[in-house]
Amino acid sequence: MAERATRPRDAALGSGPGRALLAVYLVFAVSAGARAGVQIATKFDEAPVAYLLxxxxxAxxxxxxxxxxxxxxxxxxIALAGCLVELAGVLVVGxxxxxxxxxxxxxxxxxxFGSGYGYIPVVLPLIGLYWLWRNRPGTD
Known part of the structure; x- marks a missing residue:
């Protein structure tokens, strides 16, 4: 609770670019989840590793x-871990x-490297890491 008192609500997202970053992450969560769900439900035996990835x-x-x-x-x-895992995953799988x-x-x-999604999966974690670095505490 004390943390909220010392930090404005928008510090997590900012006013524009941070919210856009969040929106892109949410769109990718939904689209990747939907894709995986359909693939796992309909043809899991064809390429289980790909569908689980x-x-x-x-996630x-x-x-x-x-x-x-x-x-x-x-x-x-959590965001830092997500961005790092995403970057490692897209580089290794790519x-x-x-x-x-x-x-x-x-x-x-x-x-x-995310070619089916316009290479956004390889660029998105870099943008996320930059955002986290640029908006780290104590850099006002």
Whole structure:
């Protein structure tokens, strides 16, 4: 409660760019989750790893969204972890789908560095990390 008293509500998101960042994370959480849900429900046996990775991506986007929206020390840590896991995931999965395409019979959200989503999955964590760094406590 004391933390709220010393920090305005908008410090977690800012007025414009922070809210846009949150909106993009929420859209990606919903779209990746919907994609994974349909794939898991209808054709899980075809490419279980790919579909579970899409579900993981949705969970990571949701966690980052929650952290950005919550703010404060805990929210920042959750958002930071989400952005770092997302960046690692998109780089590892993106590299594997380029170098060993046979290992992924169907695309994930992070395949080919997010090419199916306009490469936003590879850029979004960088923007999120920059936002968290730029808006860290004590940088007024």
């Amino acid at each position: 899409s579900a993981l991506a949705a 990571v986007y949701l966690a980052a969204s929650f952290g950005l929206a919550t703010g404060g020390r805990t929210g920042r840590r 590299t594997l789908t380029v170098t060993d395409a046979a290992a992924f019979p169907d695309d994930t959200v992070w395949s080919h």
